[in-house]
Amino acid sequence: MTDIKTGINPLFLREEELRQGIELLFYAYRDFTAEPDVILAQYGFGRAHHRVIYFVGRNPAMTVSELLGILRITKQSLSRVLGQLVEEGFITQRPGTRDRRQRLLELTEKGIELERQLTERQRTRFARAYREAGAEAVEGFRKVMRGLIDEVDRPRFPGRR
Amino acid sequence: MTDIKTGINPLFLREEELRQGIELLFYAYRDFTAEPDVILAQYGFGRAHHRVIYFVGRNPAMTVSELLGILRITKQSLSRVLGQLVEEGFITQRPGTRDRRQRLLELTEKGIELERQLTERQRTRFARAYREAGAEAVEGFRKVMRGLIDEVDRPRFPGRR
DNA sequence: CATATATGTCAACATGACTGACATAAAAAC
DNA sequence: GTTTTTATGTCAGTCATGTTGACATATATG
Numbered sequence: 414m415t416d417i418k419t420g421i422n423p424l425f426l427r428e429e430e431l432r433q434g435i436e437l438l439f440y441a442y443r444d445f446t447a448e449p450d451v452i453l454a455q456y457g458f459g460r461a462h463h464r465v466i467y468f469v470g471r472n473p474a475m476t477v478s479e480l481l482g483i484l485r486i487t488k489q490s491l492s493r494v495l496g497q498l499v500e501e502g503f504i505t506q507r508p509g510t511r512d513r514r515q516r517l518l519e520l521t522e523k524g525i526e527l528e529r530q531l532t533e534r535q536r537t538r539f540a541r542a543y544r545e546a547g548a549e550a551v552e553g554f555r556k557v558m559r560g561l562i563d564e565v566d567r568p569r570f571p572g573r574r
Numbered sequence: 575m576t577d578i579k580t581g582i583n584p585l586f587l588r589e590e591e592l593r594q595g596i597e598l599l600f601y602a603y604r605d606f607t608a609e610p611d612v613i614l615a616q617y618g619f620g621r622a623h624h625r626v627i628y629f630v631g632r633n634p635a636m637t638v639s640e641l642l643g644i645l646r647i648t649k650q651s652l653s654r655v656l657g658q659l660v661e662e663g664f665i666t667q668r669p670g671t672r673d674r675r676q677r678l679l680e681l682t683e684k685g686i687e688l689e690r691q692l693t694e695r696q697r698t699r700f701a702r703a704y705r706e707a708g709a710e711a712v713e714g715f716r717k718v719m720r721g722l723i724d725e726v727d728r729p730r731f732p733g734r735r
Numbered sequence: 736c737a738t739a740t741a742t743g744t745c746a747a748c749a750t751g752a753c754t755g756a757c758a759t760a761a762a763a764a765c
Numbered sequence: 766g767t768t769t770t771t772a773t774g775t776c777a778g779t780c781a782t783g784t785t786g787a788c789a790t791a792t793a794t795g
Contacts, residue, residue: 427701430712432632434700435693437719437731439625442603443646444724459781464600471593477742485604490783492743514741514792532596539595540588542721546714551591553707553714558598560703563605570598620750638773651752653774675761675772740793749784756776763770 438561448534456527461486461494463531466520469504470528474517476509503527599722609695617688622655624692627681630665631689635678637670664688 449463456462468483469475477495481488495518498504503524509515520528543551559570610624617623629644630636642652656679659665664685670676681689704712720731 428697430704431697431700432693433716433731434704435628435696436632437716437723438603438606440724440727440730441719441722442599444727445599445722447646461782467596471597478740485608486782487784488742489744489785493782496743509741512741512793514790516742532593535596536589536592538722539592542718543591543595545721546717549710550714550717553711554718555594555598556707556711557703557715558602560706561602561606561699562598563601566601566605569601570594622751639771647751648753649773650754650775654751657774670772673762673772675759677773736795738793738795740791742790742792744789745787747785750782751780752782753780754778758775759773761770761772763768765766765768 445535445538448538449531452531452534458497459494461490462498465491465494465498466503466524466528467532469518470520470525470532473519476515476517478515480518498524606696606699609699610692613692613695619658620655622651623659626652626655626659627664627685627689628693630679631681631686631693634680637676637678639676641679659685 446460450460453459453463464484465480468480472479477488477491480495481491484491495504499506502521505519505521506516507519509517546554555570556572559567559572562570607621611621614620614624625645626641629641633640638649638652638656641656642649645652656665660667663682666680666682667677668680670678707715716731717733720728720733723731
């Protein structure tokens with residue numbers, strides 16, 4: 414075996430390092446999503462609703478196709494949550510002007526308020542983590558995260574210029 | 575409005591920065607989990623099975639309670655997937671020696687093989703991202719991710735000594 | 736005019752979470 | 766040594782969120 418004397422096996426270290434990454438992602442996502450769930454439950458909503466509200470709030474006047482492309486779910490799955498959100502007045506749909514087949518999505522005042530309330534927790538979590546880690550670490554975080562994402566979606570996160 | 579002349583509003587930048595973090599986490603997790611799903615489907619398993627296999631592989635002889643504490647799901651939910659994995663010979667249970675109420679969990683050969691196959695994709699994804707980002711960025715990534723995790727679970731990821 | 740596209744809808748199903756109630760065996764406390 | 770707590774399992778029912786497949790409508794495009 415390699416490095417019996419030093420007790421360090423570089424391959425083992427690498428394996429350890431990679432598994433740590435996997436676990437960091439698991440735990441971070443678990444805790445990151447747990448907080449808004451409490452609020453969502455009060456509205457009778459789930460995580461899927463949060464995702465829709467989030468991305469519609471982030472990309473006003475986005476089309477259903479665009480949203481489907483981000484969420485990577487089927488239109489039938491989206492239809493249920495989106496339908497509820499429209500029905501209950503959190504999101505409005507209006508036909509596109511250039512292409513009248515499109516249903517452009519937008520948050521209502523009520524939707525904006527819920528989005529703010531939901532995302533606030535997550536923003537606070539990031540703000541704390543960023544502050545404690547420092548600017549340089551944040552840059553490293555971005556770099557690695559960007560590299561984890563499928564190539565098609567990396568342009569959504571332009572690197573440092 | 576602040577900084578009309580420079581066109582820079584620091585509060586807006588901060589908001590942008592935090593939202594980018596939120597989105598990085600969403601996309602990374604989405605793509606990170608998508609790959610093993612293909613293999614799991616061939617076995618008639620889902621993501622929940624992968625999580626159980628992963629953590630049992632990582633912590634041999636772990637108890638059911640420990641596993642529940644990591645996954646943060648109910649024992650009823652765990653019971654189904656764990657039961658299947660035991661039934662189909664991927665995991666074995668044996669009573670603890672110190673405390674004979676415990677059922678210590680362990681991967682079988684078959685389980686180890688499946689774990690390897692499943693996690694390999696994710697390890698490769700991390701390996702590439704780490705390599706492209708560089709050692710310093712990886713350190714920043716770790717720092718931020720650790721800060722995102724609930725305080726109780728941070729000791730699982732000791733900082734740099 | 737024919738075809739492709741954007742969207743929606745109906746139906747059936749699978750997975751993985753939940754709550755609540757109850758059961759058993761072993762450890763720990765008194 | 767009896768009582769209580771703990772670790773685990775199980776039965777039953779429900780819900781949220783994903784899937785596939787088929788079909789419908791309106792509009793854009795060739």
